[in-house]
Amino acid sequence: MSLVHRVEDLFKDKKYPERWQITTLNTVATIQNGYAFKSRLFNSTEGFPLLRIRDILESKIETYYSGDFSEEYIVNADDLIIGMDGDFNHALWKNKPTLLNQRVCRIKPNENFILKKFIFYGIGEFLKIINENTSSTTVKHLSSKSINEIPFPLPPLPEQERIVAKLDSLFAQHETMKKALGRIPQLLKDFRQQVLTQAITGKLTNVPDMQMRLMSDFFDVKTGATPKKGEKKFYENANIYWIKSGEVKNSYIYKTEELITELAVKTTNAKIFPKDTILIAMYGEGKTRGQIGWMKIEAATNQAIAALVNENLELITRKYIYLYCLSQYNEIRAKAEGGNQPNLNLSKIKNWEITIPKLIIEQEKITNRVENLFAKADIIEERYKTLKEKIDSLPQAILHKAFKGELVPQLPSDGDAKDLLEEILKLKKEIKKK
Template identity: 40%
Template sequence: MSLLQTPDNWNSELLENLLVHIIGGDWGKAPDHQEKDYQAVACIRGSEFRNWSNESGRTAVLRKVKASSLDKRSLLPGDILLEISGGGPDQPVGRTVLIDQAVLDQFHTPVIGTNFLRLLRPSAALDQRFLNKYLELFYSSGEVVKYQGGSNNLRNLKFKEYSQISVPVPPLAEQKVIADKLDTLLAQVETTKARLERVPQILKRFRQSVLAAAVSGRLTEEWRDLNSVSITDWVALTVGDVATVATGKTPSRKEPKYWEDGDVPWLTSASTGAIYTDSAEQFVTKRAVDECSLKVFPPGTLLLAMYGEGKTRGQVTELRLSATCNQACAAVTADEQKILRSYLKLRLLENYEETRKAAAGGAQPNLNLNKVRAISISVPDKEEQTEIVRRVDQLFAHADRIEQQVNNALARVNNLTQSILAKAFRGELTEQWRKDNPELISGENSAEALLERIKAERATVASKSRRRKAKA
């Protein structure tokens, strides 16, 4: 059954019957393999698919395969590589890429696909771009999920069933028009998407510049002039001067009495990824709090990650619940007589990169409580602190609105690709073209005649293959 309703002059055919060559890939041997009948190749993997529109597979790895294997698997312009193994819960298997001459010209060796891919060689009578775009639509529509097997972490495409999907077949001239239109329209979509995807990074730099202006006094320079306040009134202190800094610990996992049916939130450095924390994934018992001398920190405490993988170290969150924590976190409690908690939080957020640099250690550098206490902070009077926090909140709210609008626009752009592909394969992009060019979609130019030519080509290829096997 066809995925879409198509025009009357179109036909449909099983995918398998539109291909003249189908074969699995080959991972071969390491590039330093020395056997005589092995040849160097560039091997395209599923990982190359992720950024194909920008890189065209240029990160393919060097391997060696047998000459007899290469003879059957060397890629040609117009070939389609189909992912048959990989994927996962959020990414079904079944992505495709189209090989063109530009892809092959990047390498000084023949190019093949790995054993997690399958080579599909469409009939020369088809526009290969058209077929690949249809397979992209089939994938993005979610239909491909029906042809999957395997576990959540590694999915396999049931290729025998997949090869029986119905593919719309317009006349060749119309295929070319559709492919050209899609090349143009989807390139415009990708350009728009790329521009939108740059905005969050711009907003990240904007927020960081706002924080820097806030804690240096630049953000309230005019306010001080209006209120006869001098920047020299700011006092140079450290976090340890204006807050208490403590940490937590991890009760023994071997003691069920510390963990089973616990109801005291216990946080790790993973919780510092959000500006506020109002829930916990792990809990300890009141007995653990008492026997392990755990400190329960009140709402308003600032948690700073002293160590953790990736970008975690240096992150800051504000508690909106009472909780204890492990030894990877510094719990910073502001002395409200000396400093506003919200102003202290701005300084810790602004100091993220410097905090990370202050860490010492080997493969996973760590901070310690003394280094957190030593973080410098310039403190204005409470009235200016309040004004600084108000202005930062206002500017951040504006940035948040922009980011939400960008995310909404990105969602629409992502849906636009699917919409354009669906219109193309319903024949809507070429409706007027068909009216203007009846001679290009009838008689010898019809879809029916095209399928007969494909059938003849497949028969010729099959005959040659049988003769080669007989000689062998």
């Protein structure tokens, strides 16, 4: 890695209030590098907890060290730590004591002059700018020299205290807002599911007469194939859409990741299904099994997908069956059989009992009502996303205001940070003499 500019040059245009001073971080704090503990003594259960870069943001403990260590490398709660590789994350440690491993450093300020939390709130912007100006072909590295040379602002101590108190209060309110807002996606998901459940039971529109039928009563249930991989004649210069089960994601399908050739359709079990075919993923990784797709294109599929093909829609509408299948995600998944990875099959889909209104007009009434309610939910979701973006951007705006000296009043009684800096330098000089 290499920092493409001198640290002081990166921040030369920063402006601060008149009574503030600028000093290098190592003037007001000590930067302690982590120790290179022997990796062969790392384990997941025994010994003393070990702090690694990946643990910083969540204050989690995943690694233990079973060897001897010096107590000077023990990190305690609320210690300020910085990851020196990757994104240069920083945090106040919120877990039990742990060991300061290499490529993590600790900032130890003299709080008679500068508050640890004041550094914590302010240093993120400096680290971000250093990161952006650090070149690397792999992982970026931060040096303790660069941290030492950060030209950090120094307000009078009483003003630091007011800034920290105000930031604590604002960020607590921000966290409350985030938690409240964070409930909205689940509420919308639950609402949509309730709408679907009410729809397919006939309660949403008070359908007078529901009936149980098999899926095969209305659709030819078919599947496709995967043309042999590695056979260029099946994939090169192809022009036929080919859908894999992982692309069936409870939504409309307008395009595919891969194409196959006409020869693949002619010489394998792959077949082209018409536009508006409803698809059900029969197997696949994770949550794929049981998901629904609505083809908005003419396309072939692989063998892991059941295609509901029906050119005669006198007794059922595609919209109704699509919504019905969406509502039954967990139920259809439960029909799967097998060992480590249970799968559905064409027989299970064909013999799937579905609940439908006898009259097409009642099905249309249901789907229209569902679409109307979903549209309202979509509007709320868009408003949520807009509000979330604004709330997510608040911390940076608050910190920017705080470190321009605009968040709390500046009082003449606070004095001038010039005197504070002189006191710091005097103390350092006396310590050096000793």
